[in-house]
Amino acid sequence: QKEVEQNSGPLSVPEGAIASLNCTYSDRGSQSFFWYRQYSGKSPELIMFIYSNGDKEDGRFTAQLNKASQYVSLLIRDSQPSDSATYLCAFLRGAGGGNKLTFGTGTQLKVEL
Amino acid sequence: DTEVTQTPKHLVMGMTNKKSLKCEQHMGHRAMYWYKQKAKKPPELMFVYSYEKLSINESVPSRFSPECPNSSLLNLHLHALQPEDSALYLCASSQGRGRNTEAFFGQGTRLTVV
Numbered sequence: 147q148k149e150v151e152q153n154s155g156p157l158s159v160p161e162g163a164i165a166s167l168n169c170t171y172s173d174r175g176s177q178s179f180f181w182y183r184q185y186s187g188k189s190p191e192l193i194m195f196i197y198s199n200g201d202k203e204d205g206r207f208t209a210q211l212n213k214a215s216q217y218v219s220l221l222i223r224d225s226q227p228s229d230s231a232t233y234l235c236a237f238l239r240g241a242g243g244g245n246k247l248t249f250g251t252g253t254q255l256k257v258e259l
Numbered sequence: 260d261t262e263v264t265q266t267p268k269h270l271v272m273g274m275t276n277k278k279s280l281k282c283e284q285h286m287g288h289r290a291m292y293w294y295k296q297k298a299k300k301p302p303e304l305m306f307v308y309s310y311e312k313l314s315i316n317e318s319v320p321s322r323f324s325p326e327c328p329n330s331s332l333l334n335l336h337l338h339a340l341q342p343e344d345s346a347l348y349l350c351a352s353s354q355g356r357g358r359n360t361e362a363f364f365g366q367g368t369r370l371t372v373v
Contacts, residue, residue: 178360188304189349189367195360234301236352238362245290245353246315247299247362 149173150250152235158256165222167253169235172216176237177245179211179218183231184252190234194220225257262286265350265365273373275339280368282333282350291333293325294349296367300350308333340372 151170158167167181182190194209196202196218202209208221218237221231232245235250263284272278282291290309294302307315308327322344324336333350347367354360 180362182364187347189347189364192361192363195362236362238360245309245360246304246307247292247351247353248304251301 148250149248150235150237152250152253154251154258155254158258159225161225161227161257161259163225163238165225165229165257166257167220167222167233167235167248167255169218169220170216171218171235171237173237173239173248174213174216176239179209180236180238180247181207181209181218181220182234182236182249183229184234185231193233207240222255225255227257227259230255230257263308263350263352263363263365265348265368268366269369269371271373272337272340274342276340277338279337280335280348280350281368282335282352282365284352284363284365285331286352286363287330288354291327292351292352292353293323293333293335294351294364296334296347296349306335310351320365325356337370338359340370342368342372345370345372 180195181193184190196209196211206223210219232252232254234252238247266281276319293305296302305319306325311327322339326334350365353362
């Protein structure tokens with residue numbers, strides 16, 4: 147079983163719709179969870195991080211964490227063409243005296259006009 | 260300031276060359292990371308430094324040699340690389356410990372080995 151599982155997509159949504167991105171993880175020792183957006187050829191850009199169960203909202207973005215189900219999601223409201231990118235889910239856990247940040251394979255999002 | 264700065268942005272090197280990638284952050288973060296990313300793949304962890312000590316080495320070949328001179332700087336020394344090592348090399352940083360920490364990436368170094 148992979149440590150982090152994401153649907154690779156592409157996920158296509160019309161402009162103005164809600165995009166829902168999902169991620170499951172296997173390590174119950176995970177401490178924090180991150181959503182990064184990555185445009186082709188660019189580095190990952192942090193959108194949200196969450197470490198408590200429930201929802202966390204920031205502008206058009208809402209991250210949801212359910213530790214019992216080992217599930218984290220990202221909702222993007224009022225999707226824009228500029229949101230078209232690959233979205234990477236990642237989790238952080240202590241390992242070997244430091245922290246280890248592990249990524250899922252990413253979901254490609256396409257917002258269509 | 261949430262900036263992680265990497266230099267150079269692009270690097271072309273021959274298989275017999277020695278070069279270094281540099282990474283700098285001034286957020287007071289005590290964990291710094293090197294990742295390698297191939298096209299259409301997620302970032303793959305190489306090394307983690309925690310409080311200036313190497314804490315994780317993901318079985319990376321010895322032709323990659325990390326160095327952490329101080330809490331703000333992280334280097335990756337390259338020697339005798341192979342063409343398959345061509346990739347985007349990413350540096351990231353986060354607080355040293357605890358769960359309430361954000362992790363930020365630099366802009367990356369696009370490395371081509373010829």
